[in-house]
Amino acid sequence: AQPTVDLSDNVLTARLPSGDSVTVYLYGATVTSWKTSNGSEHLFLSQAAVLDGSKPIRGGIPLVFPVFGPPPKSHATGQLPQHGFARNSYWEFLGKSSSESLGRKADDSVKLDFGLSSSMLDEAVRNKWPYEFGLVYSVTLEKGRLECQMNVQNKGDQPFDFQCLFHAYLAVKDISKTAVKGLQSSPYVDKVRSAQTFTESSPELTFSSETDRVYTPPASKDNTLVPLVVTEDGADSFVVTRDGLPDVTVWNGWEDKIKAMGDFEPKDGWKRYLCIEPGSVSSWTKLEAGDAWEGTCAFESKL
Ligand code: BG6
DSSP states (O other): OOOEEEEETTEEEEEOTTSOEEEEETBTTEEEEEEOTTOOBOBOBOTTOOOSSSSOOSBSBOEEBSOOSSOOTTSTTTTSOTTBSGGGSBOEEEEEEEGGGGTSOGGGEEEEEEEEEGGGSOHHHHHHSOOOEEEEEEEEEETTEEEEEEEEEEOSSSOEEEEEEEOEEEEOSOGGGEEEESOTTOEEEETTTTTEEEEOOOSEEEOSSOEEEEEOOOOOTTSOOOOEEEEETTEEEEEEEEESOOEEEEEEOHHHHHHTOTTOOSGGGGGGEEEEEEEEEEEEEEEOTTOEEEEEEEEEEOO
């Protein structure tokens, strides 16, 4: 058996013979579902997520580009909406490849490529950020694993600055029993404490109130980034690996913030998600004319 890929009404679903599946909306190239062969859903998607292309999708893996958070007013991204335009633009499906090229059997994985370029943006958006770019977003589904890779190309004759992030809403059973390992001694900016910088002291980050932090863990000696491990009730549930993405945002809005979000349902859903968002957001990446950049992360399910 081979992987199957169906695209209808701007929603793509790919399935492996093993039963693993992924769903991607062309709106935002947002992954909205990732299931492994036992049928478990590993991404949180709000029941009130707006799926008609009028608002970024609440849940799954929205893409953040070219700015993370509210854009600084004096920056070239200053007129853009929070988190940029990638998550609220329609992307095109460029095609699938079986990844024999990645050294696996053809039926073991499927790679889905999505594209967004400056010419595809609404004119109003293009006027706010008038650079020539090409994005290729590749989603690779393997048994028990989902890989997300962004390739950014500067196709114009001016350099531009950008930030990029994979805003993954991981589904967890109970946030109060969830922990993240691998952040000890990492510096972080705490957005709920006036964006001051702290150093993580705990080997296991746990959750008991609103959490909104950007961690920049130091790379290890051979320059690799240490994987993060999400645990639930003491058992490993996800391993998150990164390449070319120095930062990780850890976000849970907690009860009151989530209650105030019109597109977040059920209202107690804050207990059942944790955003682990690999990215390059603590500084700007400058891309010269003609240059390209790549960042990759992967989520492995351990349950
Ligand atoms: C996180 C930010 O990445 O995204 C939070 O760190 C923010 O501050 C959250 O609240 C959700 O953002 P939005 O724009 O999707 O509501």
